[in-house]
Amino acid sequence: MKASPLENPRLFCSFRVEGKLYGVDILDVKEVTTEMMYTRIAHAPDEVLGLVNIRGHIHLALDLRRLLGLPPIPVTGESRLVLFKPIAGHSFGVVVDSISEIHTITPDRLETFSLAEPASLATQLGQVDLISAIGKLADELLVVLNPRRFLTIVEQNLTRAT
Amino acid sequence: MKNFKLASKLFLLTAILISSVLLVAYVAVNRLAAVNTHVQHLVESTIAKVNRTSEMHVRFLGGVRAQKNAVLSPDDETSANYAASSRAAFTESREAISKLNELVLQDRVDGQSTAVEELIKAFEKAEEVNNQVLDLAIQNTNVKARQILSGAIQRDVENLNKRLQLWVDESMTKGATDADLVKRLVTLYAMHDNVVSIPFTAAKHIEPLTVEEMTALEKKVEDFLEKIQSGLALASGGDLSSQSDVRNRISDMKVSLAKLFQLSRLDTNNRSAEISLKPSKQAADEVVKRVSKLEDLLARESDSGSKLSAAAYASAIWWILGTTLLGILLGGIVAYLVKESVTKPVFEVRNLAQAMAAGDLRSRIQLNQQDEVGELSDATNSLADSLSRIVAQIQKVSEGLASSAEDLGGVSNHLLSQSEATSLNATSVASAAEQLSSNINTMAAAAEEMSVNVASISSASEEMSMNVGTISSAAEQTSSNVSAVSTAVGEISSSFTDVLNDVREGSRVAGEASRMADSATATIQTLSQSGTEISKVTEAIKMIALQTNLLALNATIEATSAGEAGKGFAVVAHEIKELANQSAKAAEDIARKIEGVQNDTRQAVQVIQNVSQIIKDINASSGRISLSVEKQTRAASMISQNVGEANKGVGDIARSIAEVAKAAGDMSRNVAEAARGATDVSRNVGEAAKAAGGISSDIHGVSDASRSTNQSASKVHDSAEDLDRIGKELKKLVGRFKINSEDITTE
Numbered sequence: 001m002k003a004s005p006l007e008n009p010r011l012f013c014s015f016r017v018e019g020k021l022y023g024v025d026i027l028d029v030k031e032v033t034t035e036m037m038y039t040r041i042a043h044a045p046d047e048v049l050g051l052v053n054i055r056g057h058i059h060l061a062l063d064l065r066r067l068l069g070l071p072p073i074p075v076t077g078e079s080r081l082v083l084f085k086p087i088a089g090h091s092f093g094v095v096v097d098s099i100s101e102i103h104t105i106t107p108d109r110l111e112t113f114s115l116a117e118p119a120s121l122a123t124q125l126g127q128v129d130l131i132s133a134i135g136k137l138a139d140e141l142l143v144v145l146n147p148r149r150f151l152t153i154v155e156q157n158l159t160r161a162t
Numbered sequence: 163m164k165n166f167k168l169a170s171k172l173f174l175l176t177a178i179l180i181s182s183v184l185l186v187a188y189v190a191v192n193r194l195a196a197v198n199t200h201v202q203h204l205v206e207s208t209i210a211k212v213n214r215t216s217e218m219h220v221r222f223l224g225g226v227r228a229q230k231n232a233v234l235s236p237d238d239e240t241s242a243n244y245a246a247s248s249r250a251a252f253t254e255s256r257e258a259i260s261k262l263n264e265l266v267l268q269d270r271v272d273g274q275s276t277a278v279e280e281l282i283k284a285f286e287k288a289e290e291v292n293n294q295v296l297d298l299a300i301q302n303t304n305v306k307a308r309q310i311l312s313g314a315i316q317r318d319v320e321n322l323n324k325r326l327q328l329w330v331d332e333s334m335t336k337g338a339t340d341a342d343l344v345k346r347l348v349t350l351y352a353m354h355d356n357v358v359s360i361p362f363t364a365a366k367h368i369e370p371l372t373v374e375e376m377t378a379l380e381k382k383v384e385d386f387l388e389k390i391q392s393g394l395a396l397a398s399g400g401d402l403s404s405q406s407d408v409r410n411r412i413s414d415m416k417v418s419l420a421k422l423f424q425l426s427r428l429d430t431n432n433r434s435a436e437i438s439l440k441p442s443k444q445a446a447d448e449v450v451k452r453v454s455k456l457e458d459l460l461a462r463e464s465d466s467g468s469k470l471s472a473a474a475y476a477s478a479i480w481w482i483l484g485t486t487l488l489g490i491l492l493g494g495i496v497a498y499l500v501k502e503s504v505t506k507p508v509f510e511v512r513n514l515a516q517a518m519a520a521g522d523l524r525s526r527i528q529l530n531q532q533d534e535v536g537e538l539s540d541a542t543n544s545l546a547d548s549l550s551r552i553v554a555q556i557q558k559v560s561e562g563l564a565s566s567a568e569d570l571g572g573v574s575n576h577l578l579s580q581s582e583a584t585s586l587n588a589t590s591v592a593s594a595a596e597q598l599s600s601n602i603n604t605m606a607a608a609a610e611e612m613s614v615n616v617a618s619i620s621s622a623s624e625e626m627s628m629n630v631g632t633i634s635s636a637a638e639q640t641s642s643n644v645s646a647v648s649t650a651v652g653e654i655s656s657s658f659t660d661v662l663n664d665v666r667e668g669s670r671v672a673g674e675a676s677r678m679a680d681s682a683t684a685t686i687q688t689l690s691q692s693g694t695e696i697s698k699v700t701e702a703i704k705m706i707a708l709q710t711n712l713l714a715l716n717a718t719i720e721a722t723s724a725g726e727a728g729k730g731f732a733v734v735a736h737e738i739k740e741l742a743n744q745s746a747k748a749a750e751d752i753a754r755k756i757e758g759v760q761n762d763t764r765q766a767v768q769v770i771q772n773v774s775q776i777i778k779d780i781n782a783s784s785g786r787i788s789l790s791v792e793k794q795t796r797a798a799s800m801i802s803q804n805v806g807e808a809n810k811g812v813g814d815i816a817r818s819i820a821e822v823a824k825a826a827g828d829m830s831r832n833v834a835e836a837a838r839g840a841t842d843v844s845r846n847v848g849e850a851a852k853a854a855g856g857i858s859s860d861i862h863g864v865s866d867a868s869r870s871t872n873q874s875a876s877k878v879h880d881s882a883e884d885l886d887r888i889g890k891e892l893k894k895l896v897g898r899f900k901i902n903s904e905d906i907t908t909e
Contacts, residue, residue, distance in 0.1 A: 029719045031716050032719070102715065
């Protein structure tokens with residue numbers, strides 16, 4: 001969570017899940033692709049869809065819907081795989097319902113979240129780790145997610161299960 | 163045959179008889195020759211064969227007898243003689259057989275040659291056996307052996323016995339030691355036994371024995387001799403000269419014994435007897451059997467030969483008899499024919515002459531002979547012809563006379579009857595004329611009445627004429643009205659036709675419109691299809707836009723990651739994004755436009771379908787119009803037809819009425835004429851009454867004339883009858899002659 005209210009406008013790669021607009025910082029994103037051929041991993045948690053081969057490199061594919069606690073849906077023509085750079089986490093990506101545009105948001109229109117506000121609604125929702133900020137667009141709200149937390153969430157879920 | 167002269171006929175008859183006699187003689191000679199041949203054959207060959215056979219048989223039996231004698235006779239000479247005679251007999255027999263064979267082969271009678279061959283075979287076998295026997299018989303070995311036995315050997319034996327006896331006596335007298343004596347005596351006695359056994363054994367040897375037995379006996383004898391020789395030293399008591407003497411005798415005996423054994427072994431007597439008894443007998447029996455068989459055959463031959471000659475004799479008899487009968491038959495037939503050809507014509511000529519004398523001139527003789535008799539018959543025929551011609555002419559003249567008399571008679575009868583009829587008619591006519599005048603009077607009265615009636619008819623007809631005129635004018639008017647109706651109907655009909663044409667035109671146009679609507683629909687379908695295809699292209703463009711968008715996104719991400727260095731690239735990414743957006747927009751635009759076009763198309767299709775439907779409706783209603791128009795046309799034409807007929811009917815009425823008018827006019831005219839006529843009639847009737855009176859007076863004159871005519875007619879009739887009577891008499895005289903119709907010539 002990098003709160004930077006005085007920096008230049010940030011670009012966010014936005015996508016939709018269940019109709020809601022989510023986004024990640026573009027500097028975290030490596031690529032967006034339409035590849036949907038996973039190789040399933042046995043005994044892996046549900047959030048892990050499988051392994052994907054992109055131009056010779058193997059990436060882990062996670063289901064964002066499950067990560068957000070939503071019921072999974074089958075793959076559509078709109079589904080896209082968002083791959084993250086190594087700084088966000090080692091060789092992984094998430095599957096989203098559809099891709100939207102690259103939004104440029106100035107810091108004044110960003111609202112950050114922090115753990116210092118335990119009484120916020122987001123905490124009660126249990127998604128406080130994932131969401132890092134909310135961006136205000138002209139007609140919509142953009143929920144900015146923290147990709148670094150994705151893998152950790154998966155591990156947590158795994159340990160919780162066992 | 164019929165045309166020969168009499169002399170030649172008789173000559174023919176004689177020739178046939180002579181030739182038949184000759185034929186009989188020839189046949190007889192032929193047949194007798196056949197009989198002769200059979201008899202000759204019988205004598206020459208069959209008897210000769212029988213003789214030869216019997217000769218052969220006799221000689222054969224003689225040979226067999228001689229053979230037996232040869233076997234039986236003990237000494238060589240007689241045996242040899244018998245043997246020779248046997249062989250000679252056999253040879254003669256063989257000669258007889260060969261001669262017989264020649265004869266048999268010449269004759270070639272069935273079975274005889276085979277029988278002779280068999281006989282020859284059997285004979286040869288018998289001869290062979292016979293020779294065997296004879297060869298053995300002449301040897302007489304057994305006899306000789308016995309002779310040796312009884313001669314030399316007996317002598318030797320006796321000598322030996324004497325010697326032995328001497329030695330015995332010697333030993334008795336000598337008085338040697340008992341043992342030696344005894345030994346010598348024993349030896350001597352043993353030797354004596356042996357010596358005595360030898361002839362006994364030899365005699366046994368001569369009997370018929372097997373070879374082994376003979377050998378055994380010979381061995382025995384040898385043993386005996388050995389024993390004798392071995393005992394000799396002891397037996398002799400040292401006397402060497404007697405020993406050598408005995409030894410010489412023994413060797414002599416050995417020689418004789420050897421000869422005896424040899425002769426005995428040959429055993430010819432026994433063997434020849436054996437052969438003579440069995441094989442020779444069998445062969446002889448065989449030969450005899452064959453001979454008897456041959457004799458049977460020859461007997462059969464002679465039998466058949468005699469039968470053949472008897473048959474030939476019988477056939478000869480039949481042939482001769484047959485030929486004789488044939489000759490007689492042939493001669494008889496020819497004689498009969500000759501007689502017929504002579505006597506029959508002569509009888510016919512006689513019959514003809516008799517008939518002519520009786521008055522029958524119709525018959526002729528139908529002979530076609532060229533001989534003397536034929537000439538006679540021809541002459542008689544011509545005589546009958548000329549006589550019949552003369553008689554026919556006389557008949558014709560008499561018939562003409564008779565017919566003329568008849569005619570005359572007929573005419574006179576006719577005349578008589580006619581005059582009678584005339585007088586009767588005259589009377590009847592007079593009465594009729596009176597009746598006529600009375601009738602005329604009645605007629606005058608009736609004529610008056612008629613003229614009154616006629617006047618009344620005339621007035622009535624004038625009235626009728628006027629009425630008919632009125633009707634006629636009314637009918638004319640009706641006719642003109644009907645014509646008007648007819649023309650109106652015709653106009654309606656034509657207008658209907660026009661309507662129909664228009665309707666058809668309209669239907670055609672509707673059809674065309676329908677077709678065009680269909681083609682428009684088809685075109686729109688094509689359009690719709692094109693729209694669908696464009697949609698597909700649009701989809702592709704959308705896909706491209708999406709991909710481009712993604713590409714732009716990734717480019718932006720990369721550009722942002724690159725930081726400062728990526729700013730140029732960020733511009734490129736931006737541009738690509740714009741491009742993607744535009745493409746997407748364009749695609750959407752196209753899609754929307756396509757959508758719009760398709761909507762319009764659908765609307766157009768709908769409209770066209772509506773139009774099509776309307777056209778169909780129009781078509782249907784025009785069809786209905788057409789149908790009803792046709793119906794109306796038919797009705798109009800029917801009306802027209804009926805009106806036409808009505809017109810015609812009215813026309814007929816008009817015509818009929820015109821005719822009635824004309825008839826009425828005629829009728830009034832006729833009535834006027836009738837009135838005139840009645841007046842004339844009454845006038846004429848008066849004149850007729852006058853004429854009737856004149857007729858009556860004329861009729862009386864006619865009656866007188868007819869009476870006088872009647873008298874003359876009866877006179878003519880009498881003369882005609884006389885003439886007729888004379889004609890009949892002449893006819894009767896001539897009628898006694900009967901003639902053919904073709905001889906009656908017309909004059």
